[in-house]
Amino acid sequence: MGTNTFYNMSRWAAFWCKRALLRVVFRSFLLMSIILLSISIMVLSPNLYSVNEAHRPTTVSALVTGRQSINSTLHCAIQNGSLSTFARKYANHYTANDVDFLVAVDIIMKRKWQQNSAFSQVFRNDLRAALGDKGKLDRFILTRQNVRWGDKINFYRHKASARISRQLWQLLPKDTFFKPGIIQRCSVVGSSGILKGSQCGHSIDKADFVFRFNLADVKGYETDVGGKTNFTTLNPSLIMIKYSSLRRKEDRTRFAEALKQFKGSLLFLPAFAFKWRYQMLIQAASVAKKSVGLQPIFGHPDHYTSVANLWQKTINGTRWTTTGLHVLSSILDFCEQIDVYGFWPFPTTLDGRAVSYHYHNDINGTTSHSFGKEFRGLVYLHEQGIIKLHIGSC
Ligand SMILES: *[C@@H]1O[C@H](CO)[C@@H](O)[C@H](O)[C@H]1NC(C)=O
Ligand SMILES: *[C@@H]1O[C@H](CO)[C@@H](O)[C@H](O)[C@H]1NC(C)=O
Ligand SMILES: *[C@@H]1O[C@H](CO)[C@@H](O)[C@H](O)[C@H]1NC(C)=O
Ligand SMILES: *[C@@H]1O[C@H](CO)[C@@H](O)[C@H](O)[C@H]1NC(C)=O
Numbered sequence: 001m002g003t004n005t006f007y008n009m010s011r012w013a014a015f016w017c018k019r020a021l022l023r024v025v026f027r028s029f030l031l032m033s034i035i036l037l038s039i040s041i042m043v044l045s046p047n048l049y050s051v052n053e054a055h056r057p058t059t060v061s062a063l064v065t066g067r068q069s070i071n072s073t074l075h076c077a078i079q080n081g082s083l084s085t086f087a088r089k090y091a092n093h094y095t096a097n098d099v100d101f102l103v104a105v106d107i108i109m110k111r112k113w114q115q116n117s118a119f120s121q122v123f124r125n126d127l128r129a130a131l132g133d134k135g136k137l138d139r140f141i142l143t144r145q146n147v148r149w150g151d152k153i154n155f156y157r158h159k160a161s162a163r164i165s166r167q168l169w170q171l172l173p174k175d176t177f178f179k180p181g182i183i184q185r186c187s188v189v190g191s192s193g194i195l196k197g198s199q200c201g202h203s204i205d206k207a208d209f210v211f212r213f214n215l216a217d218v219k220g221y222e223t224d225v226g227g228k229t230n231f232t233t234l235n236p237s238l239i240m241i242k243y244s245s246l247r248r249k250e251d252r253t254r255f256a257e258a259l260k261q262f263k264g265s266l267l268f269l270p271a272f273a274f275k276w277r278y279q280m281l282i283q284a285a286s287v288a289k290k291s292v293g294l295q296p297i298f299g300h301p302d303h304y305t306s307v308a309n310l311w312q313k314t315i316n317g318t319r320w321t322t323t324g325l326h327v328l329s330s331i332l333d334f335c336e337q338i339d340v341y342g343f344w345p346f347p348t349t350l351d352g353r354a355v356s357y358h359y360h361n362d363i364n365g366t367t368s369h370s371f372g373k374e375f376r377g378l379v380y381l382h383e384q385g386i387i388k389l390h391i392g393s394c
């Protein structure tokens with residue numbers, strides 16, 4: 001970006017902030033009117049906002065949840081880029097109580113969603129500033145541009161390192177696919193059972209680039225989850241459990257067979273979490289490339305660390321940010337518009353139907369991540385018009 005553009009943007013930001021502050025008075029007035037109007041609506045029509053009879057929300061608590069959208073300081077970009085400034089600005093805005101939170105989610109999801117370009121820009125700037133150089137988009141994955149053969153790489157979940165071996169070097173792409181602003185629409189598809197019967201396949205496939213996770217099957221589920229895949233991740237635990245760590249030829253054949261439904265996709269491997277799983281992931285990458293022609297890509301451990309530090313501080317989650325949130329926060333500069341499907345950490349839908357952990361199998365969930373806290377972060381981004389979250393049917 002040229003100095004001129006930057007200068008213009010700063011002037012634009014300053015102008016915008018001043019204007020935003022002037023608007024506060026007007027907005028407070030508007031808020032009062034909205035609250036009064038809502039109270040009248042509630043009184044006249046008590047069922048309008050309720051999830052079900054048992055949990056009718058109190059008007060104010062439900063509305064107060066959305067107060068941040070009228071907080072004008074939120075719209076002014078962070079100037080000094082510190083991580084703690086970001087954490088304070090975007091801290092969790094919702095109650096920790098799931099029942100009350102779901103009431104708020106129901107209200108938020110019923111509102112008409114509109115992309116907020118100005119705030120998206122501010123959020124993207126803030127995120128970029130807080131992530132710093134290590135968290136830049138061009139360091140999302142290892143490429144022959146950002147590492148050299150023989151370089152030392154640190155694992156992020158324990159103190160250990162490895163050198164970029166000849167075998168790994170040969171698997172690395174020459175350059176990154178992830179360049180700022182080159183994709184218009186992205187679908188990010190989680191694997192929650194909330195997608196079952198959603199009929200979201202068509203809507204998901206309309207995007208230019210589709211992200212999926214941990215080889216979640218698409219074959220046989222196209223109506224609900226779509227058929228297009230441009231990026232899917234693979235966790236080491238899946239290779240260990242489902243493909244016996246690829247020890248026998250028969251395991252590797254079965255693995256290659258499962259990969260066929262993702263033909264043409266990138267295969268993202270978090271190879272630098274644990275050293276003792278590193279070699280197995282390199283082997284998985286080789287199989288994927290040789291037998292199915294998938295391009296393996298390896299998450300850069302420094303990039304993961306900066307994203308994980310940021311969210312640990314901001315949403316007070318566990319140390320280990322999920323691959324879902326890692327990918328989502330990495331691609332805000334890659335995609336202009338992001339639609340999110342299949343993220344739902346609760347055992348029932350908003351109207352009380354049971355939701356399985358995955359749409360494609362019947363395993364039970366894990367407790368090693370803070371899905372509930374991460375999901376609150378997604379709802380917040382939806383509420384602010386930065387991403388569009390899809391819950392339920394399309
Ligand atoms: C910059 O960051 C420091 C440390 O978090 C904070 O105390 C200070 O107020 C920030 N300055 C601005 C202008 O935001
Ligand atoms: C607006 O947001 C800032 C920072 O998140 C916070 O310190 C301030 O109290 C908020 N103001 C209102 C009126 O909510
Ligand atoms: C995404 O994948 C589809 C097929 O699954 C392909 O047609 C399309 O070109 C890919 N998009 C990009 C931007 O690579
Ligand atoms: C963060 O989480 C811990 C443990 O869950 C809790 O004790 C602490 O009060 C939380 N901090 C904030 C700022 O929410």
Ligand SMILES: *[C@@H]1O[C@H](CO)[C@@H](O)[C@H](O)[C@H]1NC(C)=O
Pocket residue numbers: 362363364
């Ligand atoms: C999942 O949990 C339920 C209830 O706790 C149990 O009945 C079921 O067998 C579990 N399923 C698997 C695949 O472990």
